[in-house]
Amino acid sequence: METRHNFGSKIGAVLASAGSAVGLGNVWRFPTEVGNNGGAAFIVVYLLCIAIIGIPVMMSEFLIGRHTHANTISAFAKLAPGKWWRIEGVAGVFVAFLILSYYIVISGWTLFYFVASVAGEMQADKDYSLVFNNFVSHPWLPVLTGAAFMGLTHFIIAKGVQSGIEKSSKMMMPMLLLIIGILVVCSFSMPGSSEGLRFLLKPDFSKLTASVILSAVGQAFFSLSLAMGCLCTYASYFRADTKLPKTAVGVSVIDTFVAILSGFIIFPAVFSVESVSVDAGPGLVFITLPNVFNIAFHHMPALGYIFSGFFYLLLLLAALTSAISLHESVTAYILEAFHLSRKTAAAAVSISCMVLGVACSLSFGAWSGLTLFGLNIFELFDFTASKIILPIGGIIICLFTGWYLDRKLVENELTNGGKLRFRLFRLYYFIIRYVAPFAIAAVFVQELLA
Numbered sequence: 046m047e048t049r050h051n052f053g054s055k056i057g058a059v060l061a062s063a064g065s066a067v068g069l070g071n072v073w074r075f076p077t078e079v080g081n082n083g084g085a086a087f088i089v090v091y092l093l094c095i096a097i098i099g100i101p102v103m104m105s106e107f108l109i110g111r112h113t114h115a116n117t118i119s120a121f122a123k124l125a126p127g128k129w130w131r132i133e134g135v136a137g138v139f140v141a142f143l144i145l146s147y148y149i150v151i152s153g154w155t156l157f158y159f160v161a162s163v164a165g166e167m168q169a170d171k172d173y174s175l176v177f178n179n180f181v182s183h184p185w186l187p188v189l190t191g192a193a194f195m196g197l198t199h200f201i202i203a204k205g206v207q208s209g210i211e212k213s214s215k216m217m218m219p220m221l222l223l224i225i226g227i228l229v230v231c232s233f234s235m236p237g238s239s240e241g242l243r244f245l246l247k248p249d250f251s252k253l254t255a256s257v258i259l260s261a262v263g264q265a266f267f268s269l270s271l272a273m274g275c276l277c278t279y280a281s282y283f284r285a286d287t288k289l290p291k292t293a294v295g296v297s298v299i300d301t302f303v304a305i306l307s308g309f310i311i312f313p314a315v316f317s318v319e320s321v322s323v324d325a326g327p328g329l330v331f332i333t334l335p336n337v338f339n340i341a342f343h344h345m346p347a348l349g350y351i352f353s354g355f356f357y358l359l360l361l362l363a364a365l366t367s368a369i370s371l372h373e374s375v376t377a378y379i380l381e382a383f384h385l386s387r388k389t390a391a392a393a394v395s396i397s398c399m400v401l402g403v404a405c406s407l408s409f410g411a412w413s414g415l416t417l418f419g420l421n422i423f424e425l426f427d428f429t430a431s432k433i434i435l436p437i438g439g440i441i442i443c444l445f446t447g448w449y450l451d452r453k454l455v456e457n458e459l460t461n462g463g464k465l466r467f468r469l470f471r472l473y474y475f476i477i478r479y480v481a482p483f484a485i486a487a488v489f490v491q492e493l494l495a
């Protein structure tokens with residue numbers, strides 16, 4: 046069996062975890078949710094969810110992973126031998142596997158759009174809705190792009206914790222932040238962009254309904270990569286001197302910053318073009334934005350070329366750093382449980398995920414008629430993962446750290462054995478015992494009833 050490695054540096058730990066958190070959820074899903082839920086008021090609720098629920102749950106995942114230095118399933122088994130709590134580890138690894146299989150489909154789309162942008166294909170006057178629909182329903186092209194994306198992910202995972210995950214995160218995350226900076230400036234310089242800023246900054250609280258609040262909690266969980274075993278797995282590679290509370294705050298701040306800046310990139314651009322709407326749903330970045338690039342940069346095609354190229358590169362990098370964390374969550378388990386080499390374990394995960402990925406991809410075309418409860422394969426996977434397993438997982442993590450684990454163990458891990466001061470420990474403990482589990486349960490029940 047392979048020896049277990051740690052991340053070589055604290056910054057590597059932060060960037061890898063931030064890489065997991067920053068993903069399609071920030072650049073694609075967050076602006077879509079903001080557009081659908083009325084703008085600034087949604088953002089205010091979202092920020093509260095991150096602070097009150099997201100950060101404490103992330104600290105809990107970190108402490109479980111770092112304390113046990115094991116994959117997610119063994120982590121729960123070690124802390125609660127012979128108890129049913131290990132179910133949460135199994136659910137975490139399973140849900141990471143499920144999400145990866147459809148995450149690579151959308152990620153493959155971003156790869157296609159990036160290549161098309163570089164080839165200058167996103168600059169012509171076209172019906173982008175048709176372009177998108179033709180592409181996703183094509184019999185093999187999206188499967189091919191999904192497979193190429195999986196190949197990239199596999200390559201990084203096979204290289205290992207330090208030379209694969211840590212090294213690539215240290216390269217890709219600064220690049221990603223730089224691209225965001227460039228795009229924000231580009232977007233602000235478009236005429237009429239101030240309307241978009243108003244949409245993002247002026248809350249209209251009359252738009253707040255229960256369903257908006259629920260969407261905000263769901264988005265916070267997805268965006269921070271919570272309850273899927275990823276952060277628990279990454280934390281198992283943290284060194285003894287990594288400060289867990291500080292790392293959780295740092296990762297959440299980076300994640301939120303990127304989500305909001307993505308809004309700042311997309312909405313001023315969208316508002317600068319009158320004929321397109323902000324609540325275009327998932328098509329926002331694949332249909333609306335290419336339209337925007339064309340109309341807004343009609344007289345400056347070179348700028349349009351740069352903007353769209355960088356935008357899809359941003360999406361691609363974000364997707365890749367998240368996909369590697371989903372992959373690692375499963376690979377770490379397979380590798381340790383079956384005593385395989387990293388390369389073999391990674392190949393087993395890549396191939397089996399790709400098989401499911403093909404089914405997800407085809408559900409936009411040839412297999413779109415194949416449904417269960419009115420959902421196609423892609424939607425079924427997403428529903429099972431994000432609406433059912435994820436919230437239940439979140440509740441179990443809170444109950445496990447707040448009620449099952451010894452309070453001393455929790456405090457010790459968060460303070461590195463008493464070496465650090467963590468002044469807000471009592472607040473953290475209160476939230477994890479009494480606030481977060483009930484808040485998540487409320488969301489869960491409402492979602493199911495909706």
Ligand code: PFF
Pocket residue numbers: 065066067068069070071141144267268269270271273274275276367368370371
């Ligand atoms: N947090 C990622 C995003 O915002 O796109 C998605 C994700 C990655 C979810 C890893 C879960 C996960 F374990």
